[in-house]
Each structure stands twice: as structure tokens, then as C-alpha cells.
Amino acid sequence: MTIAEKTGNTREPRRVTAAMVAAHAGVSTATVSLVANGKSSGRVSAKNEQRVREAIRELGYFVDSIGSSLAKGVSSLVVLVAPDISNPFFAKVIAGVRSVLASDYQLMLSVTDAGVSPSASETRKILGLRPAGLLVHAPSQEFLDEIGGNLPMVALDAPGISPKFPAVNMDVAQGARDVVAHFAAQGHTKAAYLDAITGTETLAVRREAFLEAAGDYGIEVLPSSVASSMIDVNAASTVFSQQWTIWQEAGVTALGCATDNHAFGVLHATRGLGIRIPDQLAVAGFDDLPYSATSNPAITSVQLNAQEGGRLAALKLRALLEGKDPEPLQSMLPSSLVVRGSTVIGGDH
Known part of the structure; x- marks a missing residue:
């Protein structure tokens, strides 16, 4: 039995549009768009922003990202393909990515098994969401060749891939x-x-x-x-x-x-x-x-x-999204050894 049958409400849920919110708040649809997409700062008065937010809450409005992506051919999603996001290393990568892209893009995570190279067949399923671009941790050259196409994509920690592919590596x-x-x-x-x-x-x-x-x-x-x-x-x-x-x-x-x-x-x-x-x-x-x-x-x-790696990868992806060539195409971040007590008695350098 469906929820509608249980409650006796068999009417189709009404789709709330930006025009309906605008009419409810007494503003233009452009104003609703700015507020709903988090771009109202300095462009919409505090009074109108408050009215729009109240209308959004009362009507239950949300931005139809799928419909928008169908219309534009691409969404505002950026997909990060990474293993084992419970690992604090990837929390830092995510923080670095968000510092660059969070204002304009939604970050979506696609999780592989810990330490396992991403699968092209699994990743290809995500392309149905029409993401704006991909950030992929430790891909193989085979993976990059299989995904191919014109989708903007940057690799992280992927030594051995073609020097012609945008990447951020760690030494x-x-x-x-x-x-x-x-x-x-x-x-x-x-x-x-x-x-x-x-x-x-x-x-x-x-x-x-x-x-x-x-x-x-x-x-x-x-x-x-x-x-x-x-x-x-x-x-x-x-x-x-x-x-x-x-x-x-x-x-x-x-x-x-x-x-x-x-x-x-x-x-x-x-x-x-x-x-x-x-x-x-x-x-x-x-x-x-x-x-x-x-x-x-x-x-x-x-x-x-890891955080700087995420930040640099996001900068390269943003350049690609803007139709530019990342400079440099590939970056190498230095590593450093932190000496502690597991190798030296009293060691912490």
C-alpha cells in the first residue's frame, strides 16, 4: 500500500515553480533564482531575501537541478571519485575542493573500495547525472582512456598517467x-x-x-x-x-x-x-x-x-570548466617526513 492510499490523499503532489514563489513573495523570478542558488549577496536587499526565503519555506520550493541540467545539457554537480571517505586524508581533500568550488558547484562523492582504482564502468553510470566535471583519485591510464570524451576531468595522486592529462600528484x-x-x-x-x-x-x-x-x-x-x-x-x-x-x-x-x-x-x-x-x-x-x-x-x-592537493585539483577543474587550460597542466606537491616515537625514542621532529 502506498502512502497516498494509507492517508487517503491520492492527488499528485503539486510542483512548486520559481514563478509561484515570486508571486507569493511579490518579487521577480530572477530574484527567487538568486536567493535559491545562494547568489543574493550584494544583489538582493535583505528585506526581499527574507520574503523569498519565507515563501520558499511555506511553499516547499526547491531548485529542480535535474530539469535544469536537461535544459542546459550539464548540471552544477562536480563528482569526486575516491576510496574510503572515512579516512581523514580524504576529508582534507574534500575541504580543499570545497574551498574552490563550493560557491558555484555541488560536490557529490562516488566511493570506491579502499585502495582500489576506480572502475570506468561504475563511474560511467554517474555520467547520467550530467556532472559539470570529475575529480578522480588514483585513476589508471586505462580508466582515463575509457571515460574519455569532452567531460572536464582532473586526476589526483595518479603517477604514471599521460603528462597531457590534468593532474595533481604528490611526491x-x-x-x-x-x-x-x-x-x-x-x-x-x-x-x-x-x-x-x-x-x-x-x-x-x-x-x-x-x-x-x-x-x-x-x-x-x-x-x-x-x-x-x-x-x-x-x-x-x-x-x-x-x-x-x-x-x-x-x-x-x-x-x-x-x-x-x-x-x-x-x-x-x-x-x-x-x-x-x-x-x-x-x-x-x-x-x-x-x-x-x-x-x-x-x-x-x-x-x-591532502587539502592543498584538493584545492589545486579544484582550481585546475575550474579552469577547464571555464574553457581554459590549467597552468600548469600537472602539479607535484612535495612530501615531508615527520619523525615521532615509533622510530626514535622520544622522537618528534
């Missing part, structure tokens, strides 16, 4: 090298790496840079000393617990982690196993999440400026 390779250099400075000669089970290029770059730098610094990382798990605290804890006996026998005293979530999982496991951090094992992560500074011990981590 994760340098971050991985900084972790290894730090381990070497602390006298470590045998290390392990806890990777993510993912197909994203950015995480592959972190791993390869870590292993290459380890070779350069004379730190041994055996094939058996590289393991992987989902980007999940419990999964990382489980994998570390399974690997620790092998790593301990190999003389491992330092562990690089693909993300801070992996490092959190390692710390959780070490408590149960009675492993002293950093005395027996130094642990470093990636992303420098807010909790990394307050965990016990605090986690040494590669800091990536």
Missing part, C-alpha cells in the same frame, strides 16, 4: 626514500615492508621507491620480508602477526608501511606480541593522519598535503 617516491634514509641514519640494516593489496599506481610507487632506496642505503629487504594486506587496521594487524616470526628470524628491525592505517594495525599487533616499539622494531607509515600524532607511540609518517 610519494621521495617520501619513501626519506623513510629509508631515516632508517639508515638510525643504524638499521634489515627491514621489511607492509604493502597494500591494491592496483593503484601511487601505492606501487611507494613500494618500489622504498625497495630501491633500501638497496642504495645497504638495507636488506628479503622477498620474504615484503607482505601485503587490505588498507584496514585489523587486516594489517593479522598479516603482521603472521609474518613477525619470519621477519624476526631474518633480523628485521625496521618496517615501512604503505599507509598509516597499516602502521596502526602493526602497533595493535605488537602490543599483543609484546614487541617494544621502537626498541625492537621501528615502524613508519604514510599519509600522516591526524591520529598518527596521538597514537602510543606516535607514528613516524610521510606527510602529504
Whole structure:
């Protein structure tokens, strides 16, 4: 039974138009449009704005974005395709995007599985909403080729894609090298790496840079000393617990982690196993999440400026939306290593 049948109200709901609001408030439809779309500042008097808002509330009016997009061929939606938005890293990305686009565009999130490259087939479903543009985290070149077309699109943290595609990347390779250099400075000669089970290029770059730098610094990382798990605290804890006996026998005293979530999982496991951090094992992560500074011990981590990355990506997208070429087409944000107690006793630099 429908709600209409339950209530006895079988009339079709009346569609409230801007013209009806204008008549109710005694203003023009242009004034209603300015107020309803948040563009009234300096253009509509406070008295008229109040009258329009009261009319909107009384009549239950809302802007028909779908109808508008059908008429114009494009909506005011900007879609951010990203994994695991519960991760504080992406909260910062969103804040950066909104600082540039919030006044003119509505931000919509399309969520993929944690650490997984976005799917072209899934993303294509969103195109039915006629978004103004896309911001895509860690896409593959294959994804970009499949989506194609004239839709304005900017990639975030996507090393390895064509230099002709608008993107904002983060220097994760340098971050991985900084972790290894730090381990070497602390006298470590045998290390392990806890990777993510993912197909994203950015995480592959972190791993390869870590292993290459380890070779350069004379730190041994055996094939058996590289393991992987989902980007999940419990999964990382489980994998570390399974690997620790092998790593301990190999003389491992330092562990690089693909993300801070992996490092959190390692710390959780070490408590149960009675492993002293950093005395027996130094642990470093990636992303420098807010909790990394307050965990016990605090986690040494590669800091990536997620908010600035979101802001720069949004600026490039806005340029595309305005028919301009982003300058520069691709940007690289530096990383920095924040040293804390998980690698140095009393460390916090």
C-alpha cells in the first residue's frame, strides 16, 4: 500500500515553480533564482531575501537541478571519485575542493573500495547525472582512456598517467626514500615492508621507491620480508602477526608501511606480541593522519598535503570548466617526513 492510499490523499503532489514563489513573495523570478542558488549577496536587499526565503519555506520550493541540467545539457554537480571517505586524508581533500568550488558547484562523492582504482564502468553510470566535471583519485591510464570524451576531468595522486592529462600528484617516491634514509641514519640494516593489496599506481610507487632506496642505503629487504594486506587496521594487524616470526628470524628491525592505517594495525599487533616499539622494531607509515600524532607511540609518517592537493585539483577543474587550460597542466606537491616515537625514542621532529 502506498502512502497516498494509507492517508487517503491520492492527488499528485503539486510542483512548486520559481514563478509561484515570486508571486507569493511579490518579487521577480530572477530574484527567487538568486536567493535559491545562494547568489543574493550584494544583489538582493535583505528585506526581499527574507520574503523569498519565507515563501520558499511555506511553499516547499526547491531548485529542480535535474530539469535544469536537461535544459542546459550539464548540471552544477562536480563528482569526486575516491576510496574510503572515512579516512581523514580524504576529508582534507574534500575541504580543499570545497574551498574552490563550493560557491558555484555541488560536490557529490562516488566511493570506491579502499585502495582500489576506480572502475570506468561504475563511474560511467554517474555520467547520467550530467556532472559539470570529475575529480578522480588514483585513476589508471586505462580508466582515463575509457571515460574519455569532452567531460572536464582532473586526476589526483595518479603517477604514471599521460603528462597531457590534468593532474595533481604528490611526491610519494621521495617520501619513501626519506623513510629509508631515516632508517639508515638510525643504524638499521634489515627491514621489511607492509604493502597494500591494491592496483593503484601511487601505492606501487611507494613500494618500489622504498625497495630501491633500501638497496642504495645497504638495507636488506628479503622477498620474504615484503607482505601485503587490505588498507584496514585489523587486516594489517593479522598479516603482521603472521609474518613477525619470519621477519624476526631474518633480523628485521625496521618496517615501512604503505599507509598509516597499516602502521596502526602493526602497533595493535605488537602490543599483543609484546614487541617494544621502537626498541625492537621501528615502524613508519604514510599519509600522516591526524591520529598518527596521538597514537602510543606516535607514528613516524610521510606527510602529504591532502587539502592543498584538493584545492589545486579544484582550481585546475575550474579552469577547464571555464574553457581554459590549467597552468600548469600537472602539479607535484612535495612530501615531508615527520619523525615521532615509533622510530626514535622520544622522537618528534
